[in-house]
Amino acid sequence: MTAIGRQDAIDRFLRDNGWADIQPVALVDDASARKYYRLDNGRQTALLMDFPPDAISVDPHGIYENPERPASVTPVIATTSLLSQAGWRIPAIYASDVALGLVLIEDFGDLTFTRALDLSEASKPALYLRAVDQLITLHQYCDTRFESADSGLVRYGPDNFKRMLQSFKADYLPLIVTDVAKRSRAISEFDAMLEVVLPNCWKSGEVIIHRDYHVDNLMLVENDEGGEDCGIIDFQDAAIAPRPYDLVSLLRDVRHDIGVELENSLKDRYYAAFENLDRSDFEMSYAACNMVRNFRILGRFGWLAIKAGKRRYFDFIPRCWELILRDADRNLPELAAWIGHHIPAEARMAPSLLSRQQSSEQGAS
Structure with a gap:
């Protein structure tokens, strides 16, 4: 048209x-x-x-x-x-x-949680607490009254995550591993690592996920009682997936650093709301979902740069790697080992698109 x-x-x-x-x-x-x-x-x-x-x-x-x-x-x-x-x-x-x-x-207006945080840093704990409580509400509904078979939502398994991470291998890795042979080895070992790590995502069960749950998609909305509700937008990609996925999206958002102390406090609040969760399983599932989400984001950054000419997201790349590595030694040693072997510290910075051109020329020769 x-x-x-x-x-x-x-x-x-x-x-x-x-x-x-x-x-x-x-x-x-x-x-x-x-x-x-x-x-x-x-x-x-x-x-x-x-x-x-x-x-x-x-x-x-x-x-x-x-x-x-x-x-x-x-x-x-x-x-x-x-x-x-x-x-x-x-x-x-x-x-x-x-x-x-x-x-x-x-129209929910313009007051996203992001803008509210810009207006007052002191509001951060209260706003994030609201956001976590909304996840608790949704997941308690899932645990007690939700019939997944009738929902029409996509149900994620390891293969879904593998396909999501294809972009990391195809659109992002060529930007930082320009040697074709080295990249081929890195991808082969990456796939082997996923076979071990991905099943950990489901150690704490599954729920409905928003899939892009972060402060840009949460809003303060006036209600009929004169107060404010937590309004939620951009939820069209909801699915049935591992329990911690949205919690990771919120607390380990590449664009908004809340600090380890607040992250742990909010994670504790979520965990305490579900008496049947095993803590070690929950932590491992949380770490595995963190890996999936942030590798997927790196792939999206590469795709946006190459296909849509949007490079402004490159500024977030170093923090993305920091989040992927956070607690990886303890919870996901296979992941930490893969990064240590194939992605040195200097490769975790914002790449130059020239690397893509060099990679293409090497692959064509």
Whole structure:
């Protein structure tokens, strides 16, 4: 669809749903092809999600060998009802057109937890406590009332994680291991390491995961009692997966360092809410999910740089490696050994895209 045709479709969708002649105001984009616009008619506001079906989308769940898939707003619609039933404060859907990739949703405003933290560093413990308590709410629902067979959600196994980490090998490793023979050995030993480590992710069972649970996707939203709820957005990739995955996403977010002391305190609070958890299994599962999430993020950074020209995420790479290695010696010695052998400290910095060109030339020779 041409740009003019797309705009005509948007105008028609807005007109049919009571927002005629309202100029959408673009919001800051993220790392996906989805775009968001705020609508304001002077009495109320709403958000327009624009996710055209011909956009490039990446399979979030590791289902397909080729991760690039047709875009769809269907997951947004499907997960809204489920997570609301589980007790989460989710934006309501006012209208949608799946064929066009357009959704009109409730506007939670602009006060993300990230912005609240920028306004007051002192609010950090309280905000993160709210976020952890939301995970406890969801996971207690999963443990007592959730029927996974009827949910329609993807259920992760080790193969899903292996496919998610293909991008780490294909899009990121060539940036830092430019010698083809060395990279081939590193990948072979990486795959062998995953066979040992990945099963540890499930040592504490499985629950519904948001899959991108961090302070950018949490918001302070006014409620009818004059207080504030923890609103949750960007949940369309929800799945059934290892229990600690979202907790790791929150507490070991590459963009927001909360410190080891607060991390451990919040992890303790989560653990205490589930009397049947084994602590050693929980810690090993937490560490294994941390490995998966941060290797996946490194692959995404490489993909965004090469395919979309977005290099601003390279600044986070050194911290990503620090998080992967945190407690690895104790919980995942196989992981620590692989990194120590193949990824020296100087390779854990932000790479130059020139490395990619050199790698391609070596592979073609």
